[in-house]
Amino acid sequence: MRRFWSVTRAVAWRSVHNTLVSPAILLPSLIFPLFFLVAFAGGLSRISDVPNFDYGPGYTSFQFVFVFLQSAAFGGVFTGFAVARDFDSGFARRLMLSAPRRSGIIAGYALGALGRWVVTGTVVTIAAVIAGMNVDGNGVQLVGLVGLGLMMNFAAALWACGLAMFLRTEQAGALIQMPVFVAMFLAPVYVPLPLLTGWIHDVARYNPVTKALEAGRGLLAGSPVEVGVAFLALAVAASVLTVFARGGLRSAERAG
Amino acid sequence: MTQVNSIQVTGLVREFRKGPRAVDGINLSVAPGEIYGFLGPNGAGKSTTVLMLTTLLPPTSGTATVGGFDIVKQGSEVRASIGAALQEAALDQILTGREHLLLQATLQGLGRADRNRRADELLERVGLTEAANRRVGGYSGGMKRRLDLALALVHSPRILFLDEPTTGLDVQSRTALWDEVARLAHEEGMTVFLTTQYLEEADVLADRVGIIDHGNIVAEGTPAQLKAEIGSPSVELTPVDVAEGDRLAELLAGFGESRRDGRGSVTVQLPGGESQLAEIIRVLDQADLHIELLQLHQPSLDDVFLAKTGRKLEGAGEDEEAPVAP
Amino acid sequence: MSAVAITVSPPGLLEQVAAVARRSATRTLRQRALLIFPMLFPLILFAINGSALNAATKIPGFPAPTYRDFLLAFPFMQGALFIAVTAGVDIARDIESGYFNRLALTPLRGEAMLIGQLGGAFVTAISQSIVYLLVGIATGVPIKSGVPGAFVLLILATLIAFAFANIGALLALRTGTGEAVQALFPLLFVTLFLSSSSLPRNLIKATWFRDIATYNPVSYLVEGMRSLIIKGWDGQALYLGFGFAIVIGAIALTLASRAMRTRLVRT
Numbered sequence: 001m002r003r004f005w006s007v008t009r010a011v012a013w014r015s016v017h018n019t020l021v022s023p024a025i026l027l028p029s030l031i032f033p034l035f036f037l038v039a040f041a042g043g044l045s046r047i048s049d050v051p052n053f054d055y056g057p058g059y060t061s062f063q064f065v066f067v068f069l070q071s072a073a074f075g076g077v078f079t080g081f082a083v084a085r086d087f088d089s090g091f092a093r094r095l096m097l098s099a100p101r102r103s104g105i106i107a108g109y110a111l112g113a114l115g116r117w118v119v120t121g122t123v124v125t126i127a128a129v130i131a132g133m134n135v136d137g138n139g140v141q142l143v144g145l146v147g148l149g150l151m152m153n154f155a156a157a158l159w160a161c162g163l164a165m166f167l168r169t170e171q172a173g174a175l176i177q178m179p180v181f182v183a184m185f186l187a188p189v190y191v192p193l194p195l196l197t198g199w200i201h202d203v204a205r206y207n208p209v210t211k212a213l214e215a216g217r218g219l220l221a222g223s224p225v226e227v228g229v230a231f232l233a234l235a236v237a238a239s240v241l242t243v244f245a246r247g248g249l250r251s252a253e254r255a256g
Numbered sequence: 257m258t259q260v261n262s263i264q265v266t267g268l269v270r271e272f273r274k275g276p277r278a279v280d281g282i283n284l285s286v287a288p289g290e291i292y293g294f295l296g297p298n299g300a301g302k303s304t305t306v307l308m309l310t311t312l313l314p315p316t317s318g319t320a321t322v323g324g325f326d327i328v329k330q331g332s333e334v335r336a337s338i339g340a341a342l343q344e345a346a347l348d349q350i351l352t353g354r355e356h357l358l359l360q361a362t363l364q365g366l367g368r369a370d371r372n373r374r375a376d377e378l379l380e381r382v383g384l385t386e387a388a389n390r391r392v393g394g395y396s397g398g399m400k401r402r403l404d405l406a407l408a409l410v411h412s413p414r415i416l417f418l419d420e421p422t423t424g425l426d427v428q429s430r431t432a433l434w435d436e437v438a439r440l441a442h443e444e445g446m447t448v449f450l451t452t453q454y455l456e457e458a459d460v461l462a463d464r465v466g467i468i469d470h471g472n473i474v475a476e477g478t479p480a481q482l483k484a485e486i487g488s489p490s491v492e493l494t495p496v497d498v499a500e501g502d503r504l505a506e507l508l509a510g511f512g513e514s515r516r517d518g519r520g521s522v523t524v525q526l527p528g529g530e531s532q533l534a535e536i537i538r539v540l541d542q543a544d545l546h547i548e549l550l551q552l553h554q555p556s557l558d559d560v561f562l563a564k565t566g567r568k569l570e571g572a573g574e575d576e577e578a579p580v581a582p
Numbered sequence: 583m584s585a586v587a588i589t590v591s592p593p594g595l596l597e598q599v600a601a602v603a604r605r606s607a608t609r610t611l612r613q614r615a616l617l618i619f620p621m622l623f624p625l626i627l628f629a630i631n632g633s634a635l636n637a638a639t640k641i642p643g644f645p646a647p648t649y650r651d652f653l654l655a656f657p658f659m660q661g662a663l664f665i666a667v668t669a670g671v672d673i674a675r676d677i678e679s680g681y682f683n684r685l686a687l688t689p690l691r692g693e694a695m696l697i698g699q700l701g702g703a704f705v706t707a708i709s710q711s712i713v714y715l716l717v718g719i720a721t722g723v724p725i726k727s728g729v730p731g732a733f734v735l736l737i738l739a740t741l742i743a744f745a746f747a748n749i750g751a752l753l754a755l756r757t758g759t760g761e762a763v764q765a766l767f768p769l770l771f772v773t774l775f776l777s778s779s780s781l782p783r784n785l786i787k788a789t790w791f792r793d794i795a796t797y798n799p800v801s802y803l804v805e806g807m808r809s810l811i812i813k814g815w816d817g818q819a820l821y822l823g824f825g826f827a828i829v830i831g832a833i834a835l836t837l838a839s840r841a842m843r844t845r846l847v848r849t
Contacts, residue, residue, distance in 0.1 A: 039775040046787040200633035331849035346680030362601040363688035
């Protein structure tokens with residue numbers, strides 16, 4: 001166990017450190033969520049005038065939850081890019097040779113993703129507060145919202161690390177990113193689920209991201225909705241993706 | 257009638273915004289049909305010189321003519337009379353070898369009828385006919401260099417610039433390229449200006465060598481002349497019986513300066529050159545003195561570089577940075 | 583083998599452009615991933631947002647019966663941004679690999695090199711635009727300006743893509759690196775979203791956002807294309823759309839030409 005944690009800590013430290021000292025990596029991870037907040041909450045705020053759009057705290061808060069969870073998901077995705085880069089550069093081989101417990105490598109990358117998202121999530125939250133976001137939830141509910149973000153980040157990191165280890169090339173970036181992007185957007189991003197029409201309503205209904213979004217918005221509004229279901233959905237996703245990530249690690253080990 | 261030099265350089269200087277002068281007032285001339293080897297370590301100024309002579313980098317001061325044309329005032333005429341294979345084998349990984357040649361032929365102004373014929377001819381000459389329709393991305397390093405050379409020859413230039421053409425190649429590819437360069441110069445009368453950091457390449461290929469260090473030409477001449485300036489060859493002999501060392505030294509004393517080492521070996525200078533070796537062997541044979549080991553040491557261009565600069569050529573120099581446009 | 587005598591005479595400008603353009607187009611067609619992904623991603627967004635934002639049609643004054651009709655201009659604009667980056671990266675790669683120097687040693691003129699290098703961008707722009715238009719029609723979007731309008735739409739979209747390709751070329755020639763060009767993409771992405779691409783300007787609630795959209799030339803490019811789809815023949819929108827496309831293109835081409843002359847630095 002001790003060896004597992006020593007590997008986890010080392011990999012996580014490197015992941016966080018390399019992001020913080022590299023503006024080319026740090027800035028996009030901060031700027032993109034802020035940009036989405038501005039574009040959606042600012043540019044599309046008129047959407048809240050649509051009949052039956054009733055979300056108490058207002059459109060900025062409505063969009064904040066999406067951006068908050070999206071930044072968590074993409075924090076995990078960016079970790080996959082870093083893993084793929086490590087394989088391209090040969091550093092991953094060095095890691096696998098020297099780590100006494102290799103499963104700690106995955107845990108380390110995931111923990112690193114979490115560490116980086118703490119920075120991004122904080123910046124996004126501060127920006128939304130400055131933009132006049134209303135917060136109607138209490139402390140416990142807000143912790144619940146953060147918890148949803150952590151689970152989202154963890155699940156996305158497992159997906160990204162697993163796929164990066166299967167493919168072992170930086171060119172896998174688009175393949176890592178697209179499914180997460182599509183999954184996030186096949187959800188009630190702009191309007192609540194009841195106001196979605198057509199095929200997207202049918203897809204969004206069964207999308208686990210929808211559960212997380214609705215639960216998050218409910219927590220922020222102080223009226224939690226299916227929070228347990230949301231956590232369960234994310235936990236199931238994380239479990240499945242843990243198996244996937246371990247498969248990726250084994251594939252990388254076999255390749256040498 | 258005085259012969260017009262293919263390349264004539266007078267006081268050529270290139271300064272960059274940051275750092276010392278990359279080329280510090282060099283003078284050189286290359287006769288038509290000559291292979292001129294420009295030898296020096298990384299960062300000596302070789303590539304910068306080539307870029308100026310091929311009109312891709314304006315000189316800070318000094319003059320040069322290539323093919324009789326001024327490199328500053330008659331740039332387009334210079335480019336029409338030269339071919340160049342620069343430091344990187346600058347190729348498009350997506351195109352095939354044939355497509356490269358056809359594009360080059362079009363841009364160089366070959367007529368439609370000539371383009372395919374010329375491409376076929378050059379592909380055969382550099383041994384790439386079979387790989388002609390494969391993308392360059394799949395070529396080996398040697399194949400890329402050969403294509404690079406072919407592209408430089410598309411418009412039958414009179415003067416060829418080769419900037420470290422065999423760097424990174426295996427022995428076989430390197431030898432093949434040397435053979436082709438020698439053939440171009442000796443059979444087709446092409447003038448070749450070749451930069452290299454490999455002693456053997458300059459020694460084997462070049463008719464004349466200019467040694468450059470820190471932007472200055474420190475020595476110039478044929479390889480034999482340069483080596484002769486430094487000293488004569490020497491021969492090291494080791495007797496079968498170590499005790500015969502004294503007798504050996506006595507026998508060799510008449511040939512030139514000698515020195516001994518603790519193992520009974522004697523090294524003697526040969527001021528008359530290698531031809532003295534035959535006489536030495538005859539003398540030893542007459543004296544019935546048996547030799548275990550005989551080694552002939554020739555001064556190398558590295559010895560020339562050492563004598564002129566105080567440093568060995570191989571291992572000298574930092575990485576030459578790509579010149580930055582002002 | 584003895585060399586056969588060859589005749590050499592510098593090719594004319596058109597022949598130079600054609601040769602370089604042919605190479606650029608060949609490169610584009612052979613790198614299918616670079617052709618398909620930039621085509622696919624805007625369509626994915628079109629499919630998702632076209633449905634997800636349909637509730638916006640309930641806003642009083644919304645100018646189209648479905649959001650998909652309103653949104654069809656978006657992929658054309660987004661495609662143009664991708665083209666800006668790929669065109670720039672292509673040129674930057676030539677500079678980084680030294681192939682640019684090889685071309686510089688030929689009689690190739692700077693303007694021919696620039697226009698020719700954008701040949702690939704032209705191929706991408708045309709094929710992308712046709713695909714977007716066909717997808718739009720196949721998903722039931724009526725082109726109010728009819729068949730002639732569809733052609734005008736293709737022309738305008740190609741013009742916009744070419745203008746942005748020059749921006750990518752400018753950045754590549756100034757910096758000489760693919761990384762710097764890639765960094766352009768987020769900036770272009772931002773200018774696309776801070777426009778009237780998602781809602782008509784008069785329906786944007788946040789005053790600051792509306793002001794930015796009003797001063798953002800991308801709004802007029804999108805509105806010009808959109809007018810052909812949802813309105814028919816709107817003279818003012820087309821005038822502004824074509825006007826901005828031509829002005830942006832002319833400025834970008836002028837600056838790119840200047841950058842090419844500096845980069846080409848032949849004596």
